[in-house]
Amino acid sequence: MKIERSSRKLWLARVLLATASPVVFFILAEIGLRLLHFGYSPHFFVPDATNGGRALIENSVFGYRFFPRRIARVPDPIRITASKPSKTLRIFVFGESAALGDPVPAYGFSRFLSVLLSDRYPGTNFEIVNTAMTAINSNVILPIARDCATLPGDCWIFYMGNNEVVGPFGAGSIFGAQVPPTSIIKANLAFKSTRVGQCLNQALESLGKQGASEWGGMEMMLKSEVTLDDPRLPQMYRNFTSNLNDCIRAGLRSGAKVVVSSVLSNLRDCPPFASRHPAAFTSSQLAKWNELYDAGRAELAAKHSAAALAHFEEAQKLDDSYAELQYCLPFVTLVRETANPRCAFLKEPGIWTRFVSAAIPS
Numbered sequence: 543m544k545i546e547r548s549s550r551k552l553w554l555a556r557v558l559l560a561t562a563s564p565v566v567f568f569i570l571a572e573i574g575l576r577l578l579h580f581g582y583s584p585h586f587f588v589p590d591a592t593n594g595g596r597a598l599i600e601n602s603v604f605g606y607r608f609f610p611r612r613i614a615r616v617p618d619p620i621r622i623t624a625s626k627p628s629k630t631l632r633i634f635v636f637g638e639s640a641a642l643g644d645p646v647p648a649y650g651f652s653r654f655l656s657v658l659l660s661d662r663y664p665g666t667n668f669e670i671v672n673t674a675m676t677a678i679n680s681n682v683i684l685p686i687a688r689d690c691a692t693l694p695g696d697c698w699i700f701y702m703g704n705n706e707v708v709g710p711f712g713a714g715s716i717f718g719a720q721v722p723p724t725s726i727i728k729a730n731l732a733f734k735s736t737r738v739g740q741c742l743n744q745a746l747e748s749l750g751k752q753g754a755s756e757w758g759g760m761e762m763m764l765k766s767e768v769t770l771d772d773p774r775l776p777q778m779y780r781n782f783t784s785n786l787n788d789c790i791r792a793g794l795r796s797g798a799k800v801v802v803s804s805v806l807s808n809l810r811d812c813p814p815f816a817s818r819h820p821a822a823f824t825s826s827q828l829a830k831w832n833e834l835y836d837a838g839r840a841e842l843a844a845k846h847s848a849a850a851l852a853h854f855e856e857a858q859k860l861d862d863s864y865a866e867l868q869y870c871l872p873f874v875t876l877v878r879e880t881a882n883p884r885c886a887f888l889k890e891p892g893i894w895t896r897f898v899s900a901a902i903p904s
Contacts, residue, residue, distance in 0.1 A: 568738055575737035582606060584735040586673065586689040590621065598622050598693075605675065607734040608682050608710040609717050610747055613757040615676045618647045622671055626694040630667040634690050634798070636683050636789070637701040638709070640805045641674035651701060674701075679709030680785035681727055687789045691796040698793035699801045706782050713774040714766040721774040724784045760815075767816050770863065809872065814865035823861065831860045835867060847874050 575581060582603045589595030599621050605614035626632050635641055635652050643650015652672040659668045673686050683702060690698070707714045713721050719730070733739035768775070786802070793800040819828060838853030851874045857867060 571738050572736055575741060581737035581740040584685075584731075586617070586686045587620075587622075587693075596623070598624060604686075605678075605682075606740070606743075607731055608678065611744070612747075615678065617675050618642060618672060620671060620673070622669070622693070624693060627667070627669065630669050631696045632669045632671065632694065633697045633699060634695050634793075635670060635672045635674060635699045635701065636687060636690075637674040637805070638678055638705045639674075639676045640704060641701040642672065642676060643674075644676045647672070655699075671695075677705060677709060679705040679712060680782050680789070681709065681711045684785045684788055684792075685731065687792045691792040693796075695793075695796060695798045697801065698789075698796075698798045699803070700786070700789060701803050701805060703782075703804045704807075706778060707768050708760070708763045708766075711781070713772055713778050714763055714768040716762055716766050721777045721781065723777065724781050727781070764815060767818075769818065770865075809869075813869050817865040817867075819861055819864060827860055831857050831864075834860070835864075839870065842870065842873060850874050 583601055584604070584607060586601055586604050587598040588601045590597040590599045600617035600619060602616055603614070605616060609615060622632075633655070635655070637651075641651050643652065647653075650672070652670045652674075656668055656670045659666075671690075673690065675682070680702065683700070687698070706712055709715060710717050711719060711722060711727050719726075722730070734743055790800050790802065819831070823831075834853045834857035838850045838857065841847075841850035841853060851871075854867060854871055854874065857864075861867075
């Protein structure tokens with residue numbers, strides 16, 4: 543009996559040692575790295591060192607957790623006070639390139655909103671805080687929103703949704719893991735919030751293990767195609783739903799009014815990156831499809847909408863999954879309605895999603 547008890551105690555001691563040793567090592571390493579001032583703050587806002595920390599500015603290295611360092615995106619310059627100025631309505635804007643106003647933020651959404659609100663309510667001071675960044679998505683916006691929840695705000699506007707596939711952790715992302723569950727994403731970001739995690743991530747980048755090393759815009763995604771029936775998309779939709787719900791909850795809990803909008807899209811200048819026929823498509827089917835499609839394009843160019851639609855519908859019967867064909871179909875409606883398709887975009891609700899802004903009480 544004594545031998546069995548001793549054996550059990552020995553095994554228990556070994557298990558505790560095996561469990562505790564990594565934890566102790568991690569804690570000591572974390573403390574050591576912090577004492578050496580290694581690493582960076584994972585928060586979106588950091589104290590402004592130029593005025594003794596009385597104001598907050600954007601964290602220029604916030605993107606390091608989501609992108610390789612060489613191509614990490616940077617927030618637009620921001621400077622706010624932790625306490626909201628009196629008689630001021632503070633509005634936080636969350637989103638991606640469209641919300642930022644890339645490539646010229648000075649003429650972006652937030653600036654237009656500021657002018658419109660000031661004109662409508664001349665007796666009210668508005669402070670528009672644009673937290674948007676290029677190339678991010680809901681996986682990045684959620685941590686930003688949680689940081690903003692610690693600051694007083696009256697209204698949160700989410701103008702987002704374009705980058706779920708190509709942004710960090712998306713199905714077509716080139717920046718790291720593609721579409722892990724939200725629990726894995728959160729664990730990954732939590733680990734990178736530590737100095738140990740940042741040290742390991744930097745070591746992997748130096749070994750060339752962490753994605754692209756030079757920013758190339760959307761051209762970077764050309765070799766990371768995602769089809770309509772990609773099996774990763776359902777998980778990506780679930781991740782987006784979870785992130786958006788968490789963003790909304792964070793805003794409501796902070797006491798702010800929350801507005802959510804999808805992004806206006808310039809369909810005319812945004813054709814698909816690539817189009818594919820089914821793998822089982824025969825050469826004779828391909829020849830017939832190309833004949834119908836080319837004829838439809840020619841009729842569309844000549845503004846013969848009825849003839850173009852007839853050819854496109856016949857092509858659809860052979861293959862309705864070809865992305866470029868689906869891209870062409872809405873233009874048939876535009877040609878049918880007006881001789882100037884650019885004007886028709888403003889009247890076609892199926893193409894443009896209207897942005898509904900919050901009503902600011904007078």
